[in-house]
Amino acid sequence: TSRDVAASETSRDVAATNPTHGVAESKKEEDEEPRRAPVGDPEVAAVLGSLSLSAMAPRFADELIDAATLRLLTVEDLESMRIPPAAARAIVDAVTATGSRKLVVHELLDNAEVHQTKIQRELDEHRAELARLKHVLARSIPETLVCPISCEIMKEPVVAADGHTYERCCLEQWLASGKTTSPMTGEVLEHVMLTRNHNTKSTIVAFLDEARELGRALDAESEEAL
Secondary structure, three states: HHHHHHHHHHHHHHHHOOHHHHHHHHHHHHOOOOOOOOOOOOHHHHHHOOOOOOOHHHHHOOOHHHHHHHOOOOHHHHHHHHOOOOHHHHHOOOOHHOOEEEOHHHHHHHHHHHHHHHHHHHHHHHHHHHHHHHHOOOOOOOHHHHHOOOEOOOEEEEOOOOOOOEEHHHHHHHHOOOOOOOHHHHHHHOOOOEEHHHHHHHHHHHHHHHHHHHHHHHHHHHHHOO
């Protein structure tokens, strides 16, 4: 029809007067395609993981920081990336060995694996003892000594950025899964540094010592009754 012919002629006129029209449209379509999330350097991820800072890995990936670049960064450089000062210092220290700048990924991985194995073994032993003292502990356990994640008396209590205390192993697993929120409040954590709660640790030690004494006394009474 005459209308179709007119539309066709109009398209040809646009293409003739603006030869980049088709290219621009194609470019627009490409720009509208969802971008893939950046893939971080595995060595950088390993360093962050050994420091319990895995939650920061996406930020390093966004900045395209690889292992070679990480060797050259200073504390100030990391802070400019909105990395908390304490975490920035820990990262710089991790890639520094005997005063020279070099990445010690294999050593970090080995140490991290040994560390995790040791923590897990101690936690298993701790849980085994709690099971043995179950008849004593069932009477009353202060809520402040119990991890909100595992619901068990803590072995290695640490304080997170939300001010709450957790079992170290449980919270490290929480963060390693990619979560950056507080297990208690659901709010985003300002940082992922963990601080030992020495007061709670001392209270737990005293509480368990008392439970052991009570357990031995109850066992002795049971034997005498027999």
